[in-house]
Amino acid sequence: GAVVSQHPSRVICKSGTSVKIECRSLDFQATTMFWYRQFPKQSLMLMATSNEGSKATYEQGVEKDKFLINHASLTLSTLTVTSAHPEDSSFYICSASLALGYNEQFFGPGTRLTVL
Amino acid sequence: AQKITQTQPGMFVQEKEAVTLDCTYDTSDQSYGLFWYKQPSSGEMIFLIYQGSYDEQNATEGRYSLNFQKARKSANLVISASQLGDSAMYFCAMRDPTGNQFYFGTGTSLTVIP
Numbered sequence: 001g002a003v004v005s006q007h008p009s010r011v012i013c014k015s016g017t018s019v020k021i022e023c024r025s026l027d028f029q030a031t032t033m034f035w036y037r038q039f040p041k042q043s044l045m046l047m048a049t050s051n052e053g054s055k056a057t058y059e060q061g062v063e064k065d066k067f068l069i070n071h072a073s074l075t076l077s078t079l080t081v082t083s084a085h086p087e088d089s090s091f092y093i094c095s096a097s098l099a100l101g102y103n104e105q106f107f108g109p110g111t112r113l114t115v116l
Numbered sequence: 117a118q119k120i121t122q123t124q125p126g127m128f129v130q131e132k133e134a135v136t137l138d139c140t141y142d143t144s145d146q147s148y149g150l151f152w153y154k155q156p157s158s159g160e161m162i163f164l165i166y167q168g169s170y171d172e173q174n175a176t177e178g179r180y181s182l183n184f185q186k187a188r189k190s191a192n193l194v195i196s197a198s199q200l201g202d203s204a205m206y207f208c209a210m211r212d213p214t215g216n217q218f219y220f221g222t223g224t225s226l227t228v229i230p
Contacts, residue, residue: 046217046218091159093159105163105211106163107162109158112159
């Protein structure tokens with residue numbers, strides 16, 4: 001199957017700083033990537049859909065100014081958590097599809113963010 | 117609105133036995149896709165099996181099979197011959213017709229007992 005990587009896998013930062021998480025499709029081109037957030041022992045919550053070359057589509061309740069998403073190329077999408085606070089601590093997972101409507105989404109290994 | 121329901125927060129199964137994880141869904145769309153993912157403690161989401169809404173036969177992938185009952189809107193996952201490595205969280209998910217969104221259930225924690 002297709003491989004999606006995320007970097008970093010873990011990050012600890014101080015409150016008020018910004019953190020960038022990268023999501024890369026390693027062996028395929030992903031027109032669309034998705035960003036999810038998962039709290040401990042809870043389900044995945046879709047945050048936004050990232051489209052290459054255009055603005056991301058955010059889900060209701062997700063602050064687009066706080067969670068900046070950039071999809072500059074067909075293999076890279078980034079999520080920047082700006083002015084992070086302890087309540088932003090979570091597990092962030094990206095996924096990518098080979099094509100819109102394709103059966104399968106390939107998930108990255110996730111990034112665990114801890115804001116002190 | 118789409119909705120996925122997993123009513124079993126935790127399940128236990130004896131090694132080598134079969135186990136069924138329940139999933140029901142709610143949609144008014146005719147075309148949709150149903151998925152099961154496994155999430156071990158490492159956090160990675162591992163694709164297990166897919167069922168399209170128009171597929172007449174139940175999907176199977178090795179020890180995994182999906183019991184698809186369209187009229188009941190259920191898509192239960194059956195794991196045969198459970199192994200210790202099957203202990204993980206299992207999520208049922210549905211893809212909408214546009215392919216833009218996946219909706220996940222709350223998950224079932226499966227523990228395989230030696």
